[in-house]
Amino acid sequence: MAGGGFGLRLRTVGVSEFADRCMDVDDTFDDAMEPAARAIGVLVASAARARTPVLSGRLRGTVRPTVVDRTTGGVEWGTPYGGVIHFGWAGHNIAPQPFARDAANATRPQWEAIVNRAIMATVDQTAG
Secondary structure (H helix, E strand, C coil): CCCCCCCCCCCCCCHHHHHHHHHHHHHHHHHHHHHHHHHHHHHHHHHHHHHCCCCCCHHHHHCEEEEEECCEEEEECCCCCHHHHHHCEHHHCECCCCHHHHHHHHCHHHHHHHHHHHHHHHHHHHCC
């Protein structure tokens, strides 16, 4: 079988419309995720507050939710030593006490459900 070959020719139809639709989905996703990110921040901050090591109570009183960007919730604290408590400081023999990370891990099923609901709302809104 000499000189056998195969050829394939594709014609794209609606690429511009498809790209526009993808941009709409991206915007819709960000819109749906912003309240989800806020809710996750509140959930994790509450759990982190309960896990915060307490000497004077000052650090615990400053733990609060934050929204890093439209799709990312987080936890922050308002003391200069909060990071040292959370991450530790080997040079000063301070062991890490990762209260925020532990809170995020402990609440994972709840915040995964929040994310899944936001994704499904986006799919439902953009399908069609």
